[in-house]
Every structure is written in C-alpha cells, then in structure tokens.
Amino acid sequence: MADIAHPYSQWLFSPSDLFRTPSTDQGMVFGDEVAERASGIHFLYRIGSTCQMKMNAMAAAAIYFHRFFMRRSFSNYRAVEIAATCVFLATKVEECTRKLKHIVALCVIKSKPSSEGRRDTPDTIDENSPEFIRWHELILAYEDVVLEALCFDLVVDHxxxxxxxxxxxxxxxxxxxxxxxxxxxxxxxxxxxxxxxxxxxxxxxxxxxxxxxxxxxxxxxxxxxxxxxxxxxxxxxxxxxxxxxxxxxxxxxxxxxxxxx
Incomplete structure (x- = not known):
C-alpha cells in the first residue's frame, strides 16, 4: 500500500496494487477487472439515480464498492449484487433512507433486458416473485459481508x-x-x-x-x-x-x- 499520511490511508493503494488484487491473484486479467468495476458502478448509478439518491450517497456507495473489491474477488461475488448492497448501505449512512423493498424492486427491474424493464415500475413488481425474494435475501446477506470487508469503516470523504x-x-x-x-x-x-x-x-x-x-x-x-x-x-x-x-x-x-x- 502507498505510504500516505491521511486519516483513511489504509484505503489508499499504489497503482501497482491494482495488478495484485484478490481478483487478479485468482487469474482475472487487469482489464477485465476494470470492466467489472465499471459495470458495477454503472448498475449502482442506475439504481441510485432512479430512486433519486443525492450524489454524496451514490459517491459513498461507489467508494464502498471499489474498496470491497480491493479485499474480495470478482470470482466470488457478482459486481451488480455488491453494487446493490453498497447502495443500500449508503442510503443508511448518508441519511437518505430508502426502503429496502424499493431498492430490491429497482434491482429486479434494472437487471432485466432493457426492453422488458421499461414496462415495469417498483409498484408493479411482485414482492412474492422468486427474483424479488432472491434480491431481498441477497442484499441482506451481503450487507454483513460488505461491512466485514470494509472493517465497518463507512464514513467516507468523496x-x-x-x-x-x-x-x-x-x-x-x-x-x-x-x-x-x-x-x-x-x-x-x-x-x-x-x-x-x-x-x-x-x-x-x-x-x-x-x-x-x-x-x-x-x-x-x-x-x-x-x-x-x-x-x-x-x-x-x-x-x-x-x-x-x-x-x-x-x-x-x-x-x-x-x-x-
């Protein structure tokens, strides 16, 4: 890690560390990891903007996401699922609370092909559907996973x-x-x-x-x-x-x- 005197220096790495992440250690090509990160943040921004999160909350969620994958591998966690979990955490930390079921409904919609998702709104999503239940359980389960990886360090500057x-x-x-x-x-x-x-x-x-x-x-x-x-x-x-x-x-x-x- 970079030797930087800063309150959150544990989260500042040298550029060369990006080639030695958990994902690259498991064989992922650097360019593929960069693409996975961009894909996860794209999904995160789509969820955040649709539920009208402020930029400070979306930025916090994005930072959680990038920090998480400096300690965990894309081989073990899907980018969109961790992104959704980071959104949920950021809404609580940044005081822009959104109901979990609303975030879950948006995840169901945004993970569909665009031609299908355009016809749906959060109010039309069946909360008893397998996909809704899957996302709901997944975010709650991954909340603890993300918190542990981040050492419960959720107050960030952006x-x-x-x-x-x-x-x-x-x-x-x-x-x-x-x-x-x-x-x-x-x-x-x-x-x-x-x-x-x-x-x-x-x-x-x-x-x-x-x-x-x-x-x-x-x-x-x-x-x-x-x-x-x-x-x-x-x-x-x-x-x-x-x-x-x-x-x-x-x-x-x-x-x-x-x-x-």
Whole structure:
C-alpha cells in the first residue's frame, strides 16, 4: 500500500496494487477487472439515480464498492449484487433512507433486458416473485459481508464534497463547475478513489475541466510559470507541492492512473 499520511490511508493503494488484487491473484486479467468495476458502478448509478439518491450517497456507495473489491474477488461475488448492497448501505449512512423493498424492486427491474424493464415500475413488481425474494435475501446477506470487508469503516470523504467548497471559493464559471462535477462522477467508475485522496481527484477534475473548456496548458503544472489566476486552485483544494507533482503526469491528470480509460 502507498505510504500516505491521511486519516483513511489504509484505503489508499499504489497503482501497482491494482495488478495484485484478490481478483487478479485468482487469474482475472487487469482489464477485465476494470470492466467489472465499471459495470458495477454503472448498475449502482442506475439504481441510485432512479430512486433519486443525492450524489454524496451514490459517491459513498461507489467508494464502498471499489474498496470491497480491493479485499474480495470478482470470482466470488457478482459486481451488480455488491453494487446493490453498497447502495443500500449508503442510503443508511448518508441519511437518505430508502426502503429496502424499493431498492430490491429497482434491482429486479434494472437487471432485466432493457426492453422488458421499461414496462415495469417498483409498484408493479411482485414482492412474492422468486427474483424479488432472491434480491431481498441477497442484499441482506451481503450487507454483513460488505461491512466485514470494509472493517465497518463507512464514513467516507468523496471528491464532490471538495468540489462544492473549492468551486465556490474559486468562483468557477458554471460550465467549468458542471464539467468538473461530471468528471468527478465518471472517475468513480474507475478505481481512482483507492489510489488518490478525494481532494486530489476533485482538483484533477477541476483542472481537466479547465483544460477542456478554457484551454489551460496542464503540461505546465508544477512549474513556476503556471501562476495567477490559475494558481488559486492550489490553495482552494489544499494541494501540497508533493501532491502537485502527482497531478503533473500529463495533459489529463486523471487518465494517468491505470484503469481510467
């Protein structure tokens, strides 16, 4: 694991650790694991957005998911089933409670082929159907499994919280702020949250948004010439000189980590 002084440093790994996960140790190809992670988060976002979860809850669920699979293997657990369990846990931790039966109904709907699922709503799902009962029992059983793997460490920071505060401080234009928010959300489809602290991901999302919309030359990161007005971002995001170096990997600071593409 990376030697990073941070309250949740036990959950921050080095990029090379992604090639030594429980899944890869059991023979899964790295690219396949990245695809499984993205698939699980896609399902998680579909459930979360449909039941109108706030982004902080969906982000927490995504972080639970990625942390879980740093300690457990995809060979033993299906991505969508752990994703659903993480959604249920996040609704309780992040104070946006949703009834379990509503989450279960959405899992039944979203796991169907799209042509079938379009005709269903949570109210039309039979709670006595085998599929509803299976999902219900599975989420309750996996709740303890996920809690154990996460060491009951469910209070998490996520990039969006840092973005809210820092974008206000920087008086970022609306288009830059919206794009940074989307980048941070997309970053959670990847294992970046177990490599970098959330304020670094938030900062990278902002910088990439500036690159795309304002044409910032991010190859100058860390150089004295990369100064005002852009220099205010360092203070706003609380980025140290050492952390600036970790952002200076190229024009796209997020994509420098394995698995982002």
């Amino acid at each position: 990039p969006h919280g840092y973005l809210c505060d820092s974008l206000d401080q920087l008086a970022a234009p609306a288009d830059v702020a919206d794009h940074a928010w989307s980048i941070a959300s997309d970053s959670l489809r990847t294992p970046l949250c177990v490599i970098y602290a959330p304020h670094i991901i938030a900062c990278a999302s902002y910088l990439l948004s500036q690159y795309v919309l304002q044409g910032w030359d991010l190859t100058l990161l860390g150089q004295p010439s990369f100064q005002s007005p852009e220099d205010a971002w360092r203070e706003a995001f609380g980025i140290s000189p050492e952390e600036t170096a970790s952002l200076a990997g190229g024009e796209d600071p997020l994509c420098s980590a394995p698995g982002f593409n």
